[in-house]
Amino acid sequence: MACWLVKSEPESYAIADLARDGTTTWEGVRNYQARNFLKAMKLGDRALFYHSNATPSGVAGVCEVAREAYPDPTQFDPDSAYHDADAKPADPRWVRIDVRHVETLPHFVTLAELKADAALVGMEVVRKGSRLSVTAVSDAHFARVLALGRSD
């Protein structure tokens, strides 16, 4: 089973919102690399829920894939901010997934902590200028972040 990291700006959707909703739809991804990761995510895969553009930014919890990739309807909606005039219903360009809340970490793991941890060298989100909203995470990195988030 693969591990992932998904980013959300807590001002628009935070881990507390996911805890309240139980499941939500992850849509609006308009980057091909991130989309390809979405397509690779399998039912039950776990993902770190990362708060971006936050004070501070960091890993707030864990979610799991509740439904695998299916066409993102916002690409066909002219009124949507995610509208893509070049996307055809017969050949959808963008997908979304559904995710389910698994746990809110008792200790919020800040980006500074991630960067300071020797075991997390090479993790994508720690890279300077990392902008991908969906990334793959190694099993070892995933376990390490969980350990940090569960201890205090």
Add this chain to the structure above:
DNA sequence: GCCAACGTTGGC
């Protein structure tokens, strides 16, 4: 608000 990183667009 600034700026670095980097994906996308469009002229040629």
Add this chain to the structure above:
DNA sequence: GCCAACGTTGGC
């Protein structure tokens, strides 16, 4: 196909 301009992300 090259590359400059531009837009977006996201840390600080």
